[in-house]
Amino acid sequence: MPISAENSVPIIFVRDVNKTYAGGFQALKKINLEIKRGEIFALLGPNGAGKTTLISIICGIVKASSGTIIAGGHDIxxxxxxxxxxxxxxxxxxxxxxxxxxxxxIKFSRGLFGKAPNATYLEKVLRDLSLWDKRDAKIMTLSGGMKRRVLIAKALAHEPTILFLDEPSAGVDVELRHDMWRMVRELREQGTTIILTTHYIEEAEDMADRIGVISQGELIVVEDKDVLMRKLGKKQLMLTLRQPMTSIPAELSVWPLALSDDGHTLVYSFDSQKEETGIAELLRTLGEHNIEFKDLRSSESSLEDIFVSLVHQPKEALE
Structure with a gap:
């Protein structure tokens, strides 16, 4: 989503935030992050990476050991x-x-933040989450998916300008996921800033404007989603050969090629951001050496592929 000039001031500002728990475990290491007003920001990382700790600190639930955080223009x-x-x-x-x-x-949650009663707004929230028919039901009688909807309704009850979704899809049904992401898109269109963590990386790929990856308490990359996928994505061209090879001929050694175990497929890998004219040159070279193929197909990295490669790279490789 394009961010207008008037919204260029970050709505969340995190500077040099560290968190060390009793016993010496350092959960966060000098986190610096700015989140733009009105964007959807996905924070990705393996279990124990520090995602929930960072969110909890920004929300004032956990106290940082050091550093500064401004949320909505206010020091937390x-x-x-x-x-x-x-x-x-x-x-x-x-x-x-x-x-x-x-x-x-949800009525209590709204009042807790000093908001005046607004039954019309609360009704809309419940209807959007398919909870209106359950408005008089005791929460203890609801299914896990319905309880998750109630948590979302509580979070929205006081009309926040910043919404954190910490693993919101965990253990919920497909219907709720669709309802939730439809509502997220609507909230973003209304100017709400959304920060989400998720294990469903395809959701981040579909929803997010920017991606942050955290690993072992360090924020290792923050980038526009499309730019990240262009920079770190890989593309492959797979050629099914008419005659299998036992090895790659010497005349093709200048190309980044790999041969399948059965010798029937030649795989050419290249960076997404590089020009693809190399494909034409490769095909011409194959023809010159009478290497025939009967089929070709291409593929490219998903955000999940990029995420896995990032968290397994040594830190110095990212600098």
């Missing part, structure tokens, strides 16, 4: 109430007051 330590009022959080855990009704829970 010096002006905690104003900063927290601008934030909605959908946590991983399914915790809420089991004995309350759905309606009472």
């Amino acid at each position: 330590v010096r002006d905690y109430r104003a900063a927290r009022a601008s934030i909605g959080l959908v946590p991983q855990e399914l915790y809420t007051d089991s004995f309350e009704s759905v309606w009472a829970t």
